[in-house]
Amino acid sequence: MRIGVRSRPVGPGGTEAGFTIVELVVAVTLFALMFSALSLGMGGVLRTGRTNRSRSVAAYLAAKQIDTVRGLDFDQVPPGQTTLSYDDPGSGSTYTVTRETAWVSPSSTSSSCNVTSGASGSSLAYKRVTVRVTWPNMAGTAPVSSQTLLTPPTGSYSAYDGHVAVQLYDRNGAPLAGQTVTLGGAATASQVTTDDGCAFFGFLDPGTYTVTLSTTGYVDRQLNQPSTQTVTVVAAQITKIQFDYDLAATLVVTVTVPTGAVVPDGIPLTVANSNLTLGTKAFAGSGLVRNVTPLFPYASGYQVWAGDCTDADPGTYAGGSRGPVLPSDPGGSASSGAALDAVDVLVLKGTVPVANSGATIVAEHVNAVGCGAETLTSAAAVTDAAGKLRLALPYGVWRLKATNRTLLTGYSWPTVTLDPLSTVIPLATVRVS
DSSP: OOOOOOSSOBOGGGOBOSOOHHHHHHHHHHHHHHHHHHHHHHHHHHHHHHHHHHHHHHHHHHHHHHHHHHTSOGGGSOSEEEEEEEEOTTTOOEEEEEEEEEEEOTTOOSOTTOSOTTEEOTTOOEEEEEEEEEOSOOTTOOOEEEEEEEOOOTTOSOTTOEEEEEEEEOTTSOBOOSOEEEEESSSOEEEEOOTTSEEEEEEEOSEEEEEEEOOTTEEETTOOSSEEEEEEEOTTEEEEEEEEEEEOEEEEEEEEOOTTOBOOTTOOEEEEOTTSSSSEEEEOOOSSEEEEEEEOOOTTOBEEEEOSSGGGOGGGSTTOOOOOOBOOOTTOEEEEEEEOEEEEEEEEETTEEOTTOOOEEEEEETTOOSSSOOEEEOSSOOOOTTSEEEEEEOSEEEEEEEEOTTSOSOBOOOEEEEOTTOOSOOEEEEEEO
């Protein structure tokens, strides 16, 4: 007996009817492909429509801003960058309108700061106003831009006035926009740097002025915050100055203390980078965990150690090392340690240990170089039963004394050298009378 299997049912007249599973899968697949293509096409049409509407709104806002500027008095359009916002109720989007105003010569197409210091300023004749409009989800669409030139009223400015061009760069040498630059002196004014990192102060009385940057969280290459430069304005000339300015980096430093040692108050920390004028800079502070900031975010990073005198630097000892180079990124932080050394101080009155005395130990840096007259004092320290106190100090040469109201004023000044390569804790005997 043979059993046959038909792939399709047979209808009247012997014809086959219905669909196989394979035919159904093929039909569904074709429908899905056609639907996907249709959806992509519709999505593209909708995106194009939204983009066209956004550009139309942006063009209207740019034209409106240009008309507003043309309707203002010349002096009511200050140089620098101004940012406005516009909420579009139709789309729910917020448009950003950025207006940049710069002094230019009739044929100028470049930045106001693209000049050589000492160049003649007699050709400055117009304010060029550039309006740029952006919006969310631009998806590669170029901003809408528009420009106009404003002519000052005849005789408004003296040909004998001078000018200051302030150029800002970040750590990578890229123009730094959006920073407030303040000018102080015979005239006081402020501007926000344009997209090319420029703030141009035109038509100033000759004399000495101060240019200041004070953005919170920013620092210059010499770790100054605020950052200041003095500039001399010369009649009929443009004086150009430059700032390198960026978001400060931070080092989170944990001071490591030898076992059982007392830490004096006020031990400074020093950071090193070859780009600093002196190669190093000290930071005062207290506590065992410190945030050392502001630091300019040099790509070459920093090294750090405890103390600020030259001989506190472990790298000054043969075979010594300052430790690892720590990264410094704009607005970023890195963690490190800074080690202290130790000295055992024995306090004697005659030949008798001054036990449990609460003696305050004072350590003074001998022949301090590269620092002030560094003196460190133990905080409410108490000697043990043998009259000893272990004191933590930076590396270097120190002399010590002990003071306390219960002790007489006489004392000796024993000297010790704390060396980063030595594993032996020295003993200093302080005699009081």
